[in-house]
Amino acid sequence: MIISAKKILAKKELCFVFTFCASVIFFISFIFTLSVFVDPRGIFGTNLIKPVILTNRTEKLNVLGAKNPPPEIIIFGSSRVFEMDPLLVQKYSGWRAYNASVSYARPEEYLSMAKYIVNDLGIKPKIFLVGFSVGEFNNDDIDPQTIMSPLLRKYLPISRKQILIQGIKIFKESINPRYLRDIGLALFWRATSYPDEQVAFDENGYQKFDKNAPINRERISQSRPAVDLFLNLTNLNSERKKYFESFLKFSGDNNIEVIAFITPMPGISLQALRKQTQYETIYQELVALMNGLENENYFKFYDFSGTNKFNGDEESGFNDSTHPSHKNLDIIVKKIFGGKT
């Protein structure tokens, strides 16, 4: 390489180019090092500084592994089921429950978490209860926390090559302004104090929150986050459909019943989605898929996509444009398990 460089560059130019390249390498390495050590999104698992986003995959699985006796119902899903109460599930079903929902969960998370729970933790629950929104079968990349987690990575239904490509992509993405902002934020909070609005969980995986907090109607009326779930989406992601089917098969093979339901969104969000996105087509496709799977598997499906489908609480049953609050989730638990007691 040096011989080639001397052949193509005049001497003074060579020093200039060398300094330029050294400077580029230095600054890129500096940012990479900072990304790994500060780890503001909990991707690299460094754990030196508290991440600025939720890193609940490993934590929830570790708590679950230590449960004795183990739960008989495990709740999967994204932040949309954070407020599903395991005690209420236990009250109506008669079985111990644990809320293993994690942020940005998609079907690949249900699959890899289910496999880890059964194969590695040796827990064989009676039911996997899964809540997902229609938009969760979208084309988003697999969550970096799942790819970088040694617990879950091995159970991801993708090849090693794909994991490697995704890993490189995650490293590359760590050089962008938003990531740098998160590094700054993590360091700032570490130096000062962490903000009050931090999400924390009880021992049974249930989110800690103030049940008497006033309803934030402004957040509910902003339909942008709901619309973002469906951006450039015309139909369900075929890979995610396969992951969900694999999850059902794995559960069936282990005699674990799966109960799945579509989480509700406020009417105002559904209205915006029908107007601005292909929501209706995607929703119909999802319902048809679930109905088809219901016939073939040890699986029960409920469509609670709107409050009208389960006599939900439209007025005060939501935290924002896509997240049902404990009020609607409590009604859903009663709907699913009410008849069992």
Add this chain to the structure above:
Amino acid sequence: MIFNSFIFLFAFLPVAFIVYWLLRGKQVRYLWLTAMSYIFYGYWNWRFIFLMLLVTTVDFALGLFIDRAVTSKKRKILLSLSIITNLGLLGFFKYFNFGLDALRIMSSTFGLDLALPILSIILPVGISFYTFQSMSYTIDIYRKQLSPTKNFLEFACFVSLFPQLVAGPIVRFREIVSDLENIDKLEKSKAMHKGINFFVIGLAKKVLLADSIALIINPMFNNYALLGTVGAWLAVLGYTYQLYFDFSGYSDMAVGLGYLFGFRFPQNFNSPYKAINISDFWRRWHISLSTWLRDYLYIPLGGSRLGNTRTYVNLLLTMLLGGLWHGANWTFVVWGGYHGALLALYKAFQKQYDQLPVALQKSLTFLLVIIGWVFFRSTDFSMANSLLRKMFNLKKLFDLNSNFWLATFSPHLWLMALLTAAFLLAHFTKNTFEIRWKVKLVHAALLGFIFVLALIFMNYKQSVFLYYQF
């Protein structure tokens, strides 16, 4: 492929550069650069490389025939063939539907309802640039200002040269013929530092300034009906600087890449917002296009030699066509006509205007240019009209109780900071051609830092250059 992409920066460019300098001999270097340029162009859509090859072959052959032709009539016919081929291709790909639309409007005014088809035509990137470049070659031979090259590879290399292929500067053959002829005599890159300086600064202009401004102002333009007076001014001012830093950034990168490969491309921007009158502005903005229009359109039309009225008409015509060159939309035509009218007015009142204080001349020129950009940015006349009304609704501007001031889009602090930086850079600092680039290691280290900063921003959101669409 775009310059501000990782594939270009970390794969294409290093390979193109290293192999180029390791190769010895004219033919192999022409061949290598041409091949790489075709890969660069074909990366976007490989089908259109045949179009470029067609233009290259036709103009290369016609250049030779024009030179050999003895009679003036034959020379004219051959030149016409070249012009028809180039403008024919440009016309078809860029203006076919626009022409049909104009025909439809005209016929409907006469009560005729023509059922004309609308074709789905993809505009080949850079066609406006390379057809003008190739056409200037045959015109220069016709005018006996240039001897044709007998080396097809040399000509193919000239037409396709990737650093300036898709968005200029429009380089004429005679401007780089000496660099092309001496391509084998360069054994080592001696202007690498200049190349890196130009390229990195161009990249920073594009990524750090133009794209950052665009991120804020694009939603404002998308919702222009909601803008207040201040919001409209901020959006239009933002676009004024976005366009300048985007296009001059691209030109700087092109010049920088030229240096890396031993070519000296002409300056395309000379601090245009420092212009003291509209004529001065056009000597500073997109210089390669304005000189092209001057030499191949305005002067052949008679220039300023045929009296005042004819001069004004020539200016107007040249600028109307210059406007149309930017895109098949009436807003571009009006923008061109507006500048033609300003140039004519300046010619008519030059004596009086030049007596104004320089600061006032500069401010007035800048204001007139900004107004022009409203048409340039607007998708239709109703948008342009609405924006101009909002900008000049002075009654509401001073009405502190009216929320028309700031409706929906309050002045964005970040946008204000970007505009301040852009203002200082565009109006008060030296441009890249005025700076004397030295081979200093501190500069190299600083450039490294700026380059990484640009990479960080590129990683967030990549966007194509505005002039790619023309």
